Amino acid sequence: MSASASPADDPRAPLETERLLLRPWRDDAADLDAYLRISSDPDVMRHIADGRVLDRDRAAEQLTRFVEHWERHGYGLRAAVERDSGEVVGFVGVMRAGQPGVRPGDVEIGWRLARDRWGRGYATEGARVVRDHAFTQLRLARLVAFVRPANDASIGVMRKLGMRLEKETLCSYGLPMRIYVLDHPRAR
Numbered sequence: 001m002s003a004s005a006s007p008a009d010d011p012r013a014p015l016e017t018e019r020l021l022l023r024p025w026r027d028d029a030a031d032l033d034a035y036l037r038i039s040s041d042p043d044v045m046r047h048i049a050d051g052r053v054l055d056r057d058r059a060a061e062q063l064t065r066f067v068e069h070w071e072r073h074g075y076g077l078r079a080a081v082e083r084d085s086g087e088v089v090g091f092v093g094v095m096r097a098g099q100p101g102v103r104p105g106d107v108e109i110g111w112r113l114a115r116d117r118w119g120r121g122y123a124t125e126g127a128r129v130v131r132d133h134a135f136t137q138l139r140l141a142r143l144v145a146f147v148r149p150a151n152d153a154s155i156g157v158m159r160k161l162g163m164r165l166e167k168e169t170l171c172s173y174g175l176p177m178r179i180y181v182l183d184h185p186r187a188r
């Protein structure tokens, strides 16, 4: 007799924190509106890729890629729903690392929040749960994270997660980039 999967084993089950619900992105109009609203803000995009804000077409392409990543790997970026308002206010999650300078198969942890939700501890709160899920449920050996040296807020989150600076390098746009890493607790 085969045992049925418990909700704890379902990789798509939402992760809950005190103030956030983290669930897989959906390729639908509501999530596209939310992702575009967050990522069309120059303050939010300043330290990401080439710093350009997203238009609707690029936001839609990226959202489709997030959903395909979930289908292919069984994990991915999670929309962060603010439990009080029910609003999608950002994302936190893990995905295959697409940047140069890491080991093949490395998985990246990342986050982005709407400008009006910064400074409340949301990124750290969400990232801690995603980190723990990555090590316990997904059984990943380590996590990596990429950040521009001037992105103090994101470096703050990395430090609070216990990540350490591994190297300074250049990203695919030729801009300075730091790589932070965190090994599985058993390997530390």
Ligand SMILES: CC(C)(COP(=O)(O)OP(=O)(O)OC[C@H]1O[C@@H](n2cnc3c(N)ncnc32)[C@H](O)[C@@H]1OP(=O)(O)O)[C@@H](O)C(=O)NCCC(=O)NCCS
Binding pocket: 043, 044, 045, 047, 048, 111, 112, 113, 114, 117, 118, 119, 120, 121, 122, 123, 124, 125, 146, 147, 148, 151, 152, 153, 154, 155, 156, 157, 160
């Ligand atoms: C990075 C980001 C998600 C952080 O979100 P946040 O919810 O405001 O972060 P937190 O409140 O959890 O802060 C984490 C730590 O960094 C510190 N921090 C936050 N903003 C900071 C800033 N501008 N300068 C220095 N430290 C900062 C916080 O004080 C906190 O440390 P503390 O608890 O010891 O005070 C948010 O700024 C963002 O969406 N930025 C744009 C997108 C982005 O750059 N994503 C990351 C790409 S690598």
